[in-house]
Amino acid sequence: MSDLKHQLKERLLTARSAVSSFENDASRAVFTGSALAVVLAESASDVSVALAWANSRNIPVSIRGAGTGLVGGATAFDSGLIVSLERMNAIIEISPGDRLATVQPGVITADLDEEAQAHGLFFPPDPASARTCTVGGNIATNAGGLRCVAHGVTSDWVAALTVVLADGRILRTGARTRKNVVGYDLTRLFVGSEGTLGVIVEAVVRLESLPVGTPVTFWAEFDELAAAGAAVTRIVGSQTKPEVLELMDALTVRAIEEAFPSGMRIPRGALLVGQTVGRDAAETAQAILELCRAHGATAAAVAVDDALVEARRMSNPALTARGLKIACDVGVPVSRLAQMFTGVAALAERHALEVASVAHAGDGNLHCKVAAPDTPAGIAAADMLIDDITRLALSLEGTITGEHGIGQVKHHELPWQLDEVAIDVQRSIKLALDPRGTLSPGRAV
Amino acid sequence: MSDLKHQLKERLLTARSAVSSFENDASRAVFTGSALAVVLAESASDVSVALAWANSRNIPVSIRGAGTGLVGGATAFDSGLIVSLERMNAIIEISPGDRLATVQPGVITADLDEEAQAHGLFFPPDPASARTCTVGGNIATNAGGLRCVAHGVTSDWVAALTVVLADGRILRTGARTRKNVVGYDLTRLFVGSEGTLGVIVEAVVRLESLPVGTPVTFWAEFDELAAAGAAVTRIVGSQTKPEVLELMDALTVRAIEEAFPSGMRIPRGALLVGQTVGRDAAETAQAILELCRAHGATAAAVAVDDALVEARRMSNPALTARGLKIACDVGVPVSRLAQMFTGVAALAERHALEVASVAHAGDGNLHCKVAAPDTPAGIAAADMLIDDITRLALSLEGTITGEHGIGQVKHHELPWQLDEVAIDVQRSIKLALDPRGTLSPGRAV
Structure with missing residues (x-):
């Protein structure tokens, strides 16, 4: 790990006492192992360095926003690397003319909403945990919340993403336009992928004009x-x-x-x-x-x-x-x-x-x-x-999870909803994008 | 081809005069070759039989709704098979309580909208060609139209799909619920995939309540x-x-x-x-x-x-x-x-x-x-x-295509918008789902 330490310096935590506080999320998934280290990423480059390092060594990586997830999607792996995005919490730009915000993944959802309101706008996705969860986590799980009945879910509000792939390459998806049909909709493939296809390091999200009057x-x-x-x-x-x-x-x-x-x-x-x-x-x-x-x-x-x-x-x-x-x-x-x-x-x-x-x-x-x-x-x-x-x-023609995701906790339920063909297609996509199974292996799909 | 004829009977057209009228779409892509045959599919099973047959023989397949596409996405391939969905034009169900409609792909967009209106609902996607284009084609291209400024694009209105994969397997995506985060969003992966990943044979689309009063x-x-x-x-x-x-x-x-x-x-x-x-x-x-x-x-x-x-x-x-x-x-x-x-x-x-x-x-x-x-x-x-x-x-931070798609006509523009990593990821998904390159090869991505 000294080569990684050399590159990330104090952004790599290895002391047991420091690492252990990043090993669990808010779910009842029980982690009994011991992670190698935590990367307190401050940039896309930090994430890229960490993933390339882990990928080449077959070290599993878990990804963590605020740790508010309810299905064990962010729990650590034994001898795995933890990538924490909590320091990447800048609202880079609010563009009122295009009703777009460019944010880092660690921004607290309610903070983005509040900043948008200062411009006469708001960010419609509104999980009950909005004051503690992060926009990156919302995107990774396609979070829902209280205002979905009027405005849809998180995926309806994501215009473009910057994602670090399992091997460290940086992918840009989507566009700042309202319509864009260039290639497959990779933006929406990553939304809700629960950290199994890449690490979201920047997002352009859509905002909505504040409604007239008082609710x-x-x-x-x-x-x-x-x-x-x-x-x-x-x-x-x-x-x-x-x-x-x-x-x-x-x-x-x-x-x-x-x-x-x-x-x-x-x-x-x-x-x-x-x-x-x-x-x-x-x-x-x-x-x-x-x-x-x-x-x-x-x-x-x-x-x-x-x-x-x-x-x-x-x-x-x-x-x-x-x-x-x-x-x-x-x-x-x-x-x-x-x-x-x-x-x-x-x-x-x-x-x-x-x-x-x-x-x-x-x-x-x-x-x-x-x-x-x-x-x-x-x-x-x-x-x-x-x-x-x-x-x-x-x-009743329903779903096993509306907004929390599969993670570990619901993994056994997956075949109840998806048939063999659907699971096979899901896994072929995972294999295409993360052939070595570096990112959140064994979770979600 | 006699084995395919045996299975599809009069739903397989091979006479040159019959085939030629299915070889072009409304774009300026010029087709100079000669397709093998046209499958006038009447069911998912017909499409499955046709794709399995073509896939095992490395015969390229083009997919055609009403042929109103503007970028050569539905043009035939020389010695290729044409799958026409025009006979699969049933509105299977309108469910007012859930504001959902289940349709076959060949339904004319305006016909769906009209049928929905009889239930006090409407289908928001509204391409200028709504009276001649099909819902399946709208989904395959993620069509836009006149009401997008208020209601978003076609992908915002698709809840679930039944898709025949390149090898003939039948995949079901999505759910009838408003929220669903089970696995990757395959529904939205197929929306806008321009016939390169599978053939949409059934769709559950969302409807909206008609607004109060007169526009x-x-x-x-x-x-x-x-x-x-x-x-x-x-x-x-x-x-x-x-x-x-x-x-x-x-x-x-x-x-x-x-x-x-x-x-x-x-x-x-x-x-x-x-x-x-x-x-x-x-x-x-x-x-x-x-x-x-x-x-x-x-x-x-x-x-x-x-x-x-x-x-x-x-x-x-x-x-x-x-x-x-x-x-x-x-x-x-x-x-x-x-x-x-x-x-x-x-x-x-x-x-x-x-x-x-x-x-x-x-x-x-x-x-x-x-x-x-x-x-x-x-x-x-x-x-x-x-x-x-x-x-x-x-x-100006824009896109090369907002709603028509890439097809053949815009294929040379793809690298203007997508960098090498993005094109590589697009192609790895194509390869994962259609490894033999049967469906619309060389188009879209």
Whole structure:
């Protein structure tokens, strides 16, 4: 490693105490080995040097933004190299005329959004973890979030990338134009590739004009989760477009209120929370509330501020604190939401386990979290329920992961959704771009 | 070929007179050879049989929808097989609850849009040729069109694909959910791959709710093309969102009025034509007209109907009829539009050739068409000007093709935009998926 040290100097950490703090992410993937070293990259060149070095020595490389991933995509490899992008956190340029921002991968998502707002723009991708996760991580996982129902997912907002390939070569994809059909869409191939095809070292992302006026927050209570699901299906199928449309079941609301008390009322079945924006935000919110009332809401109103949406962002830590730790990230077509909620309730009863559901409901994207004691048997029992919930989503023409990715944690589920041909094509692309299997080997595909 | 005939029966055409009508597309790529046969596919299985047969014999395959392509992507190969998808033209399902449609590739784009409208929905991708081109062709080329400024390009509207691979295997990509991050985004890899990676035999496309109310059409005249470009930059950078924002220079307007007289007024410099939709369509149109007046429009008003937008759709045949045949499809960041128009005018003067510009202005996507006599020298002179216009777009951080694709016609331009690493990665993907080079060999990448 002395040759690498010679090139990277103090940007290469090898002391065990320093390395160990980079070995895990926010998932429940357990890392028991010991990584070789951490590269605190400050430039594309640092990343290129590190990958070329590892690639020529068959040393596996894990890539790490802020370590907020939930599927073990950033966990270290035993005797592997860790490339950390946290120092590459510059917003290089905001170009209001073209509504583009050029950023390094380590920029915190909310920081980019805030900087864009200073120019009358915003960055629509909005994962619940926006204040701690990085834009590079969002791109690597094609992250979702709260505003997807209105604006789509991260891949819809990436115009161009600079990527270091497994052998250290630097690839530029995409363009600064709105339309570009030159060759295969490599930009979108790298978005969501979970660090298995290359390391994103720079991105040109699209921004959107801030909507006119103030957002309007609304809420609706339902006695039954399935009724709330049916109401969401109607809202999404209507001409009224919310900016945010989130659903929490009663257990989730209770957990949030216990962990972060704000006076939130606990519904019997579920609480739907959303926002509308634009010139007709108030009118649109009223139209949505009418739909809610017509489809089973027991109470529904406009809120005085956005506290409910902020409370929704705390669901993950709140549920984890209450012992509901084992999670999934399934998606169903939005017309199947009621069926999905009914099915999850039946499965919870059959497994005799507590399940909390919180959903980016407008996208049909559910995070079910199962209570499990910290014992191998308890976790195994929770995993069995999660597996059943995942298979239920697939039986409703759904997906095993809407926004978190496959990583390690969901790797066993991959053949449930993809057939042999699809897996073979995925792997042939991996082999074409990383023939020695240097980058995040054995993960994602 | 008797084994293939045995399997496909009357769906295999071999008579020279029948085959020859499938050998060309709408581009100026000249086909001088003779194809072996045409497969009039009626199912995925027909396509699979044909590709497996051709692949095992190293016979090149060209793929054809309606033959409206402008870059020679669907032209036959000498002694090659032609797979025609025109008979696979069923709209299999419209699912209003999920706003999805399942279609075969040969469905005419406008027919899908019309069928969707019967359900209160529409299909946003809207190439000027929507009444003659196919959805499969739109997907294969990642087609653009008039509504991209509001809704993005075709790839933003494709949820899932069924694709026959070069060796005849059938691949399913994507999902019916709004979010799906399982493996690499193969759906978007095939969108825009121009028939080089597989044959799309079924697609699940997204639909959008029809906007409330009636669209409002507006227009603005400018004495200078560059001023119109600058106005477009301002409009796109503002909070007012048009559904359509198209620009025609004086020569284009004159050509349309000559070929399809409708009483259109010929501007001195350029005519901007657009539409707004939604509850505040009239208000938004007025805000855009104000921006036009503030940035050099000499006249600007709301129109009584959408005749101007329909006239715009006729620009390609009208210019071709007037001898302006040699075209490009460049794009620039929208902030560079005025520079681009000024530069094109200077190049036209230097080359002493007549150039007409018509633009999906809101996307920064220009189609410049150059007058050329039908002589080799005349075409070569026009090509030199087109090359200079293309290099100008690249110098403004643009692209060599916004929506038509590379095909054969633009293949020599590929290294102008992509560097060696990018071309190498593109070709490694082609090699991974089609190692024998069966599908559209030598095209696109």
